[in-house]
Amino acid sequence: xxxxxxxxxxxxxxxxELTRRSGRSVLSLAxxxxxxxxxxxxxxPTAVDGVxxxxxxxxxxxxxxxxxVIGARDLSYVMDFAQGGQSAAHMVAHAAxxxxxxxxxxxxxxxAMNGRSGVRIxxxxxxxxxxxxxxxxxxxxxxxxxxMWARRYMIETGATELxxxxxxxxxxxxxxxxxxxxxxxxxxxxxxxxxxxxAEPFRLPDCxxxxxxxxxxxxxxxxxxxxxxxxxxxISSAAWATHGFDLDMGSSLRYDDYLRNFSGHLAGxxxxxxxxxxxxxDYAEVYDCFTGALALNMEGLGLCAPGTAGTFAREGxxxxxxxxxxxxxxxxxxxxxxxxxxxVTEAVWQMQGLxxxxxxxxNDVAVVSSGAYLSGSAIVLTKDR
Amino acid sequence: xxxxxxxxxxxPLPVPERDRDSAPxxxxxREHRLRLQSCDACERVRFPAMSRCPYCVAPEHRxxxxxxxxxxxxxxxxxxxxxPEFAAEVPYALVTVDLEEGxxxxxxxxxxxxxAFDLAVVAAYVDHPEWTELRFEEMAA
Ligand SMILES: [Zn+2]
Numbered sequence: 001x002x003x004x005x006x007x008x009x010x011x012x013x014x015x016x017e018l019t020r021r022s023g024r025s026v027l028s029l030a031x032x033x034x035x036x037x038x039x040x041x042x043x044x045p046t047a048v049d050g051v052x053x054x055x056x057x058x059x060x061x062x063x064x065x066x067x068x069v070i071g072a073r074d075l076s077y078v079m080d081f082a083q084g085g086q087s088a089a090h091m092v093a094h095a096a097x098x099x100x101x102x103x104x105x106x107x108x109x110x111x112a113m114n115g116r117s118g119v120r121i122x123x124x125x126x127x128x129x130x131x132x133x134x135x136x137x138x139x140x141x142x143x144x145x146x147x148m149w150a151r152r153y154m155i156e157t158g159a160t161e162l163x164x165x166x167x168x169x170x171x172x173x174x175x176x177x178x179x180x181x182x183x184x185x186x187x188x189x190x191x192x193x194x195x196x197x198x199a200e201p202f203r204l205p206d207c208x209x210x211x212x213x214x215x216x217x218x219x220x221x222x223x224x225x226x227x228x229x230x231x232x233x234x235i236s237s238a239a240w241a242t243h244g245f246d247l248d249m250g251s252s253l254r255y256d257d258y259l260r261n262f263s264g265h266l267a268g269x270x271x272x273x274x275x276x277x278x279x280x281x282d283y284a285e286v287y288d289c290f291t292g293a294l295a296l297n298m299e300g301l302g303l304c305a306p307g308t309a310g311t312f313a314r315e316g317x318x319x320x321x322x323x324x325x326x327x328x329x330x331x332x333x334x335x336x337x338x339x340x341x342x343x344v345t346e347a348v349w350q351m352q353g354l355x356x357x358x359x360x361x362x363n364d365v366a367v368v369s370s371g372a373y374l375s376g377s378a379i380v381l382t383k384d385r
Numbered sequence: 386x387x388x389x390x391x392x393x394x395x396x397p398l399p400v401p402e403r404d405r406d407s408a409p410x411x412x413x414x415r416e417h418r419l420r421l422q423s424c425d426a427c428e429r430v431r432f433p434a435m436s437r438c439p440y441c442v443a444p445e446h447r448x449x450x451x452x453x454x455x456x457x458x459x460x461x462x463x464x465x466x467x468x469p470e471f472a473a474e475v476p477y478a479l480v481t482v483d484l485e486e487g488x489x490x491x492x493x494x495x496x497x498x499x500x501a502f503d504l505a506v507v508a509a510y511v512d513h514p515e516w517t518e519l520r521f522e523e524m525a526a
Binding site: 129136138199253 | 398400401403404407431432435439458459460461462465466467468470471474477479481489490491492493502516518
């Protein structure tokens with residue numbers, strides 16, 4: 001029997017509102033999301049004995065600081081992980097490993113950031129060894145790196161900018177149903193084409209919207225989760241993959257296959273550990289800092305064929321009423337950029353029947369992924385059976 | 386756009402933070418030559434400069450002078466400046482180029498309309514006050 005698969009569950013999820021200027025400390029945001037996750041699960045915050053968080057450019061607060069402000073005074077597992085969009089599913093996996101191995105019983109996983117009014121990740125020059133060669137050229141920000149991948153994707157697959165547009169349009173249809181989303185107005189093909197170019201082939205709607213806010217989930221054993229308030233979202237699998245890493249996360253000149261990002265490298269172990277396949281997935285919450293990243297992630301996980309993510313979206317399969325509801329909160333593109341942690345909370349809420357106006361009809365199996373290019377992670381959630 | 390066209394309010398372009406591994410690369414560009422590391426063990430050429438071969442991890446290498454000729458692998462057109470230093474530079478193209486010697490490099494192209502997949506390009510050299518930049522231009526027919 002797999003020592004990891006199916007032994008732990010997410011018992012509750014919580015978020016703050018998403019704004020362009022919270023006017024609050026990051027710790028205050030983290031606390032609100034964490035307490036919301038505990039409250040949803042029906043667990044006293046003082047019962048939390050593990051805290052895990054991730055950050056970039058030192059934009060968050062320490063795991064232990066969160067413990068202090070929610071009354072969790074004795075912690076037996078903590079982690080502060082300094083990586084970005086790769087992290088959310090991986091942090092859930094870490095919490096699950098801690099629980100499965102008996103290091104902690106109730107672990108909070110959070111991401112909190114004043115991502116709009118404070119440190120803006122999308123405009124920061126990434127750090128690392130290859131930057132010496134990129135900065136002086138004006139090859140500085142991650143959206144540019146992502147656009148370079150996207151152009152290559154177009155060259156190799158024959159996809160057009162309208163395929164990226166179809167992804168943004170499909171996700172906006174979900175955001176229309178999500179009161180928390182920051183971009184709720186419908187997006188049309190004409191509107192997409194008329195929008196401001198950022199780094200061609202990317203326009204503004206191809207890029208995530210940075211926000212202030214926080215998201216958190218509570219990970220515990222399946223047995224304890226059954227005694228709590230909501231349907232457990234059982235963690236049936238998790239995987240991480242790094243492939244082709246070079247000097248830093250923006251260095252991909254030597255990457256060997258621009259059609260296959262990290263998700264194509266973790267899909268095998270992910271599905272094997274779950275005992276499931278992409279054909280079993282009822283809904284998908286897939287990392288989408290950019291439309292081009294969403295395409296690679298969908299294709300890498302096997303949710304649609306290589307080169308077809310745009311067509312798949314345009315045919316309505318990922319939209320409300322489609323056969324594979326995807327990014328049902330609007331995604332990072334339209335709900336906002338809580339760095340993929342809001343991708344996890346949405347997956348949990350859908351499985352717990354808390355999706356509101358955007359609730360998917362079938363919610364037994366979900367895949368959640370985190371990350372865009374060289375490295376990333378994913379989990380498979382299944383309803384407790 | 387020449388550096389002198391940048392308004393005085395714009396901060397100057399970033400200067401490369403050269404290190405022991407990369408110094409010969411920047412020194413060669415200053416002389417309008419393109420030199421990259423070639424691994425003694427597997428003979429593959431690498432970019433950016435680094436102390437070990439990314440293909441076989443061997444440290445021994447020599448600096449090989451390259452033709453500067455290659456073909457565009459991918460490209461973007463930057464319309465939004467992400468740093469104030471580049472506010473006066475947009476729009477500009479960034480191209481990844483597969484050089485004849487089998488190594489992929491990145492550089493700017495001034496003409497944002499000319500990049501295309503597989504377009505033949507050649508190295509050009511733009512002198513800034515403190516360093517020289519590798520750019521690419523379309524190869525003459
Ligand atoms: Zn070598």
